[in-house]
Amino acid sequence: MKNTAVMSAYMAIVASAFGLISDGYHNNLMTMTNVVFKKLYPTEYTAAISTRVSNALLVGEIIGQIFVGILCDRIGRKAGLVVTTSLIVIGATLCTAAHGARGNPYGLFWFMTIARGITGVGNGGEYPASSTSASEAVNEKMGTKRGPLFIMITDLPLVFGGPFVISVFLIVLSAAGDAHLNTVWRICFGVGILLPLTVYYFRMRMLSSKLFREGAIKRRVPYWLALKRYWRSLVGTGGAWMVYDFVFYPNGIFSATIISSVIKDGSVKATAEWQLLLSAIALPGVFVGALLCDPLGRRNTMMLGFCGYVIFGLIIGCGYERVTKIIPLFVIFYGLMTSMSNMGPGNMTLLTSAESYPTPIRGTCFGISAALGKTGAAIGVAAFGPIQTNLGQKWTFIVAAIFGALGIIITYLFVPDMTGVDLADEDAKFMQYLADNGWAGAVGEDDDMKHIIARTEDYAPRGVIASTRDKSPNRDRA
Secondary structure (H helix, E strand, C coil): CHHHHHHHHHHHHHHHHHHHHHHHHHHHHHHHHHHHHHHHCCCCCCHHHHHHHHHHHHHHHHHHHHHHHHHHHHCCHHHHHHHHHHHHHHHHHHHHCCCCHHHCHHHHHHHHHHHHHHHHHHHHHHHHHHHHHHHHHHHHHHHHHHHHHHHHHCHHHHHHHHHHHHHHHHHHHHHHCHHHHHHHHHHHHHHHHHHHHCCHHHHHHCCCCHHHHHHCCCCCCCHHHHHHHHHHHHHHHHHHHHHHHHHHHHHHHCHHHHHHHHCCCCCHHHHHHHHHHHHHHHCHHHHHHHHHCCCCCHHHHHHHHHHHHHHHHHHHHHCHHHHCCCHHHHHHHHHHHHHHHHHHHHHHHHHHHHHCCCHHHHHHHHHHHHHHHHHHHHHHHHHHHHHHHHHCCHHHHHHHHHHHHHHHHHHHHHCCCCCCCCHHHHHHHHHHHHHHCCCCEEECCCHHHCEEECCCCCCCHHHHHHHHHHCCCCCCCC
16 A cells, blocks of 8 residues: 555656646647638638637636636545546547538637637646645655755646647648648647547546645535635735736737747748747746745745846837847747746746645645636736737737736735745644634545544644644654
């Protein structure tokens, strides 16, 4: 049983990493698809339709993050992971086969909207499901040094999905040619079916983490008490994520469109090549953030990343006419802005949302934080077109700088810093808090591990906390 539990922890780490590559792939899939659709349907694929198709994934993600986040806490991490994988496969299959009635392009776009929405529910659910299981598994293996490894198995796969999907697109485009763009985008969506299937077997074999087996609350969950204790943390993790995604997602989804508008020939292949360079420049930020998160701290690393929006957003925005005349310089500055965001809020929103809450409500609070982030993303995507049309392209970068400053303020005031804190410690404090406030209920996933928290004369709450600590792998620090 012990060997099985050890293998399950490693399986959770691997399954989370590979599952989130699939998320990153689907999150970035519309980047080049928007360019292809604009080539295939120059009059029909309007800015409004492009926004609707792109936003469908984000709306689905909001639903998935909240629903699966609760599911992870009430039923288990494994159930959440299996549900998300299934929905991504179904949604990606529908996208690949999408058609309009009698070849009607508007029917195709509506089909894509619905299919992308289904994919989004699975994609969104992947965030709380993978991140909670990963954080608990890494905590078992690394304890208070879990930060860098957590980033390597969560944010790195998400960010890697960007250059990966562009690489797949370029390979397929080179094989099929510009004359078969309809085939190109369908194959790219088809590859998105295979990615989640690679981890399905491992997820079916997973066991719950030790923290979840001992700390889960599946009935009579004290949500009101939890909100009273963690509202400030929710404002911080959710607010910072919302500000980050408001800038990051529209700049990611429409970056290829921006690049296409500033390069001379505007060809699909040239756009994809510059987009690949942009994605590659953005990738090192993840590694820098992983190196800084422990010595600098979570909060300071996040604020430093938001500074990148302020600095590079103002450089590109204020000097847009001059910078865009030198395409390599424009792409480098654009990539550095994205790299700084990956280093800071990109890494830290995931990490702080997974660390700031105790095991019984970790999935729910992570899901709420992520859903607030995707709400910001959906608003940002919807606002992107009007900002470009009414204010000009440069203002998309100036707005990014403004929101970067807002992110610094929210992070400083509200985001908790759990650097060097064992997750089991916060679990113990939460159980004591519940006991002090008179909550009584079952704690633990398995029947033979259940503890009862009850404020009575015959059953002191402190004794319950002691019994919980005794089962913790880090009980000396709890």
